[in-house]
Amino acid sequence: MPLDNFSTTFRLGAPPAPVIAFLNDPHSYIGLAPLVVAVRDIRVTGDETRYVSVERFRLGPFHWDNAIDVTIQVAPGRVVNTVRSPGWVRLTATVTLTEAGDGCDGTETIELRAPWFLRAFALRKAREAQTARVAGLTARFPVL
Template sequence: MPVDAFAHTFAVAARPATVYAHLADPRSYVGLSPLVVAVRDVRTDGDQVTYVALERFRFYTNPIRVTMTLDPEAPSVVSAVVSPGRVRLRAAVTLTPSGDGTEVTESITVESPSLLRRYVLRQARAVQLKRAAELTRRMAATG
């Protein structure tokens, strides 16, 4: 299966600890990721959090299994997503202090069947950019 990777870096007006706390809570992804409309079955085991996110598309709801690995020292959040249709996505978010705020870098690797590749890449990139804009908005509201 084809594997694609891309990254996006942006700044938010909040300290890394504030951004990390927000990203480490699965419930924050409702609305943060524009397709995620609900989160359920949240379980924490050490530095890992697993949950099911419900993505709403035009004609269907897609349940995806997510495993987040948390590292408050880095700080970073790595999410491994298993979606129906043999789509696998890994999103690694690293947070770096920058003045009074934080530089956020999200690196995404996605593996998908050739038939779905263009659609999956388009969706993943659009969601990444919308998530960056929404996180920027939310963090501005905390300051």
């Protein structure tokens, strides 16, 4: 499967610690990620959190709930989300945060692997999710 890789940068009005704490909570992704409608089966072991995220896809009056396995790993200045979705879609989103004045600078890098028949769709949804996450983070932690 081909690998797609893209990133974006942003500035937040909070130091890295509260942002990392927020991103380490699976419930934070409900609303932060546009497709996520629920999280369940949360298991925390050390610096790793595993859970099932439920993404809802809509097509007119119909919807389909996609249960995906997510692992969050936290390290100083970094949060890594590893996603295993049905259909052999694999995604790793790494948020790196560095102190910058009263806030922090962030970079989110996404690596996506998807089979050819899902690649364009998965790539479009991953980019949309990244844009929404950054907008949600900058709204929650505004630069004053």
